[in-house]
Amino acid sequence: xxxxxxxxxxxxxxxxxxxxxxxxxxxxxxxxxxxxxxxxxxxxxxxxxxxxxxxxxxxxxxxxxxxxxxxxxxxxxxxxxxxxxxxxxxxxxxxxxxxxxx
Amino acid sequence: xxxxxxxxxxxxxxxxxxxxxxxxxxxxxxxxxxxxxxxxxxxxxxxxxxxxxxxxxxxxxxxxxxxxxxxxxxxxxxxxxxxxxxxxxxxxxxxxxxxxxxxxxxxxxxxxxxxxxxxxxxxxxxxxxxxxxxxxxxxxxxxxxxxxxxxxxxxxxxxxxxxxxxxxxxxxxxxxxxxxxxxxxxxxxxxxxxxxxxxxxxxxxxxxxxxxxxxxxxxxxxxxxxxxxxxxxxxxxxxxxxxxxxxxxxxxxxxxxxxxxxxxxxxxxxxxx
Numbered sequence: 534x535x536x537x538x539x540x541x542x543x544x545x546x547x548x549x550x551x552x553x554x555x556x557x558x559x560x561x562x563x564x565x566x567x568x569x570x571x572x573x574x575x576x577x578x579x580x581x582x583x584x585x586x587x588x589x590x591x592x593x594x595x596x597x598x599x600x601x602x603x604x605x606x607x608x609x610x611x612x613x614x615x616x617x618x619x620x621x622x623x624x625x626x627x628x629x630x631x632x633x634x635x
Numbered sequence: 636x637x638x639x640x641x642x643x644x645x646x647x648x649x650x651x652x653x654x655x656x657x658x659x660x661x662x663x664x665x666x667x668x669x670x671x672x673x674x675x676x677x678x679x680x681x682x683x684x685x686x687x688x689x690x691x692x693x694x695x696x697x698x699x700x701x702x703x704x705x706x707x708x709x710x711x712x713x714x715x716x717x718x719x720x721x722x723x724x725x726x727x728x729x730x731x732x733x734x735x736x737x738x739x740x741x742x743x744x745x746x747x748x749x750x751x752x753x754x755x756x757x758x759x760x761x762x763x764x765x766x767x768x769x770x771x772x773x774x775x776x777x778x779x780x781x782x783x784x785x786x787x788x789x790x791x792x793x794x795x796x797x798x799x800x801x802x803x804x805x806x807x808x809x810x811x812x813x814x815x816x817x818x819x820x821x822x823x824x825x826x827x828x829x830x831x832x833x834x835x836x837x838x839x840x841x842x843x844x845x846x847x848x849x850x851x852x853x854x855x856x857x858x859x860x861x862x863x864x865x866x867x868x869x870x871x872x873x874x875x876x877x878x879x880x881x882x883x884x885x886x887x888x889x890x891x892x893x894x895x896x897x898x899x900x901x902x903x904x905x906x907x908x
Contacts, residue, residue: 537697544696548715548755592824592865593691593783596648597757600720606653614826627785627865628825 536589536625539573543590547597582609583616589626637805640679640812641880642672642904643843643873644767646688647823648758649896651722651765656895668889668902669766675904676767681812683731683774684767685800686760687876689782689817689869693757701749702788703796705742706777707735713756723761731774734809738776741803746796763816773812780875782817782868791852793871797878804879815876817869820862821898827864829894835863836890836899843873844885844903851877866898880905 542563545552556563564574576584582599586592599609623629654662676684693715695701708730714721732752739750754777756764764771778800780793804811819839820832842850851874859867889902 541696541698544692548693591692591783596824597691597716600717606649610826610828617826627783627860 535568535570535573538568539577539585539588540590540594542567542569542577543585543594543598547594547601553601581616582612583614584620585616586613586628587616587620587623589624589628591626592628637807637811638801638813638879638907639681639810640676640904641814641876641883641907642676642885642902643815643817643876644669644672644763644902645896645898645900646759646762646816647821647896647898647900648716648721648762649898650762650900651758652720653895654722657893661891661893665889665891665893665900665902666766671888672902672904673767673769676812676814679812680810681773682809683734683776684812684814685776685778686763687778687780687813687815687872688759688763689872690759690779691757691783693755693759694751694753695779695781697784700781700784701779702781702792703746704749704751704779705735705739706730706752706754706775707732707739707750708752708754711754711756711775711777714761715755715757721758721761723758723765726771728756728764728771729774731776734774734807734811735776737807738800738803741806742796742799745799745802746792759816763814767814778875780871782871787856787868788871790854790871790874793874794848794852794878797875798881800875801879801881813876813879815872817872818863818866819870819873819899819901820864821866822864823866823897825864828897830864831892831894831899832863833892833899835867836892836901839870839873840887840890840901840903843877844887846877846881846883846885848877848881876905880907883907
């Protein structure tokens, strides 16, 4: 359920300018409205794009969110790779590493 | 009238957002094919353009995910993405709500649909519009097939949706254009972004352009995921177009892998008879 919550937060941030403005002004008040683990809250605060990727956040949500947090394209791709090196393979979901991924 | 135009194209955000990083010769040939598609679309004098896309969580999320959704709004807006990141300015785009409603009511006789009067476009629709209706002056009816958040609608039902869409268009007096936009093989939004399985793409396009229904519907998602990436699930949009143009062949106007765009860039147009 928690991965669902962090994805929902990202979904809403990506599409709702008003929430985005509040997130930029007072991120803690936004985080308090979602049922997140400490690890997820920290990953959003930093932001730790690599960790969010490894947690299993859908890449199509994360791509827009990384751009929103100011990640240039190469930086964003590198952040996912660094995340896999630091935290291990993607834990769950459509983006988990398997034989098809090389 | 009916369908006066049908085609398919790519929509990856890099196509507009990272244009300066692509090989200029290949990029410009791709853009020229998009422009040729625009000219053919305009020459068909459509009253409205239906875009069958595979959006990326701009409107629909796992709290209430429709497999198939058709826009019924007066107006749409996009992109949701940062304008500089995508390379496309924010626009408001007129809908065709009365036509939408008739098409939806007609299609509902045969397929289950959701509809939406609010809809924000992401790159999945904005990139095609940027090239095909650069003045944003053609009313648009967006259609979404969920290709991102499994469980996903089976391919055969995408095909049947396309057939139902065609029947509804045949009964409408308007001149209607149809563009499907998706994949084909790609691993977008992953560390493998830029990987493209060209043989897989060409085999798929051969089936698509020749309207090989059984062969199109024989793809299995587990195989597609392994060979064509999670982005390959977007073949659903092409298969819906195939259903809408059953019995027709198509012409491939452009195909080339452009890794910095993260997709095999495709433009194809159907011969409507």
